[in-house]
Structure formats: C-alpha cells, structure tokens
Amino acid sequence: AQKITQTQPGMFVQEKEAVTLDCTYDTSDPSYGLFWYKQPSSGEMIFLIYQGSYDQQNATEGRYSLNFQKARKSANLVISASQLGDSAMYFCAIEKDSNYQLIWGAGTKLIIKP
Amino acid sequence: GAVVSQHPSRVICKSGTSVKIECRSLDFQATTMFWYRQFPKQSLMLMATSNEGSKATYEQGVEKDKFLINHASLTLSTLTVTSAHPEDSSFYICSASRTGLNQPQHFGDGTRLSIL
Numbered sequence: 001a002q003k004i005t006q007t008q009p010g011m012f013v014q015e016k017e018a019v020t021l022d023c024t025y026d027t028s029d030p031s032y033g034l035f036w037y038k039q040p041s042s043g044e045m046i047f048l049i050y051q052g053s054y055d056q057q058n059a060t061e062g063r064y065s066l067n068f069q070k071a072r073k074s075a076n077l078v079i080s081a082s083q084l085g086d087s088a089m090y091f092c093a094i095e096k097d098s099n100y101q102l103i104w105g106a107g108t109k110l111i112i113k114p
Numbered sequence: 115g116a117v118v119s120q121h122p123s124r125v126i127c128k129s130g131t132s133v134k135i136e137c138r139s140l141d142f143q144a145t146t147m148f149w150y151r152q153f154p155k156q157s158l159m160l161m162a163t164s165n166e167g168s169k170a171t172y173e174q175g176v177e178k179d180k181f182l183i184n185h186a187s188l189t190l191s192t193l194t195v196t197s198a199h200p201e202d203s204s205f206y207i208c209s210a211s212r213t214g215l216n217q218p219q220h221f222g223d224g225t226r227l228s229i230l
Binding site for chain 2: 033035037042043044045046047050052091095099100101102104105106107
C-alpha cells in the first residue's frame with residue numbers, strides 16, 4: 001500500500017527566502033506519480049507540480065521545483081523567492097495506479113513572514 | 115488548465131435538511147470524479163469515487179445511504195447529504211481529472227456545510 005509522510009506540520013520562512021517542504025513516500029508500484037497541491041485559507045486546492053517516477057529530470061514549474069530522490073523515496077517541494085501569497089497548507093500526494101486515487105500526506109502549514 | 119466548478123460554496127441549513135452539491139468539469143470530460151471531506155487542520159479524506167454511468171465506490175466507513183452520489187454525465191457529479199445533522203458539518207470538495215494515469219486532479223473550490 002502507498003503511504004505519504006510529511007514530517008513538518010508547520011514552517012515559518014522569511015519573505016524572499018527559498019523554502020523546502022519535505023515529502024517521503026512508500027510504494028511497491030514500479031511506476032507512480034507524485035503531486036503537490038497548495039490549499040490557501042480560502043479552501044481551494046491548487047495543483048502545483050507533478051513528478052513521474054520514470055521522469056529523467058526533476059520537475060519545475062515557475063518558482064516551484066521538485067527535488068526528487070527516487071532511491072530515498074523523497075519528493076521535496078522547493079519554492080524559490082517566497083512571497084507572502086505562498087502562505088498556505090501544502091499537501092504531497094501519490095497516485096494509486098489501480099484507480100487513479102490520490103493518497104495524501106498530512107500537510108505542512110507554511111507561513112511567510114514579511 | 116482544466117477547470118472544475120463546485121456549487122454551492124457555502125450552505126447553512128437546519129438539521130434534517132438534505133443538501134445537494136454539484137461538481138462540474140467545465141472543459142474536459144471526466145469519467146471519474148472524487149469526493150472528499152476535510153476537517154479543520156486535517157488532510158483530505160476520500161469519501162467516494164464517482165464513476166460515470168455506474169455506482170459510486172465508497173470508502174470504508176462512509177455511509178452510502180447518507181451520502182448519495184450520482185454521476186449522470188461525463189461532466190457532472192452530485193453529492194447529496196441526506197437528512198443532514200450537525201455532525202455532517204464539514205468542508206466537502208470534489209475533484210476530477212482527465213482520463214489516464216498521472217493526470218493531476220483538479221479541484222472545485224469546495225463547499226462549506228454548516229448544519230444548525
């Protein structure tokens with residue numbers, strides 16, 4: 001069975017600094033996908049970035065990049081030049097191949113300080 | 115990008131009322147949609163997988179007679195909370211993805227349900 005672990009319940013980061021949000025996973029599937037979502041206080045879930053297990057390069061989307069270390073089973077999200085609007089909950093998720101369901105981590109609450 | 119619309123965004127009603135929440139994929143067809151429930155400061159809890167043209171698949175512990183799901187078309191799934199009680203108060207959010215593995219799920223904006 002798949003499992004996602006986010007060990008940081010909360011983080012405070014100074015504006016404009018880079019921040020790394022940790023995510024480790026466990027799966028026996030040879031092929032899988034990893035996702036990061038952002039949830040602001042308003043509640044909507046915003047898709048940020050995706051990493052496929054067979055992708056040769058780490059995924060990047062604007063200020064978001066994924067530090068994917070397959071052997072360590074980690075997929076940390078890196079946000080460069082953080083902004084006040086980055087304050088939100090961040091969830092890491094892994095997809096179940098059998099039925100497209102996502103297995104979610106507990107989330108990390110990120111607060112950007114001015 | 116893909117857009118999922120969820121309506122209504124906020125419901126406040128009396129105990130015993132049934133509440134219907136709609137989830138629409140606006141620019142793609144979704145054979146599968148997911149319904150989640152989220153308690154404050156917690157992660158998403160999958161309630162059920164909604165399958166177009168067939169019965170929904172409910173997660174363990176979710177009452178299918180309490181939470182009725184209908185997925186009548188490729189762009190619309192509905193969740194009806196029947197005879198809602200205060201303990202049903204929560205944040206409900208749906209998602210849909212294009213067919214195929216490793217497609218990101220796109221979420222509606224969620225529905226905050228408060229049962230008085």
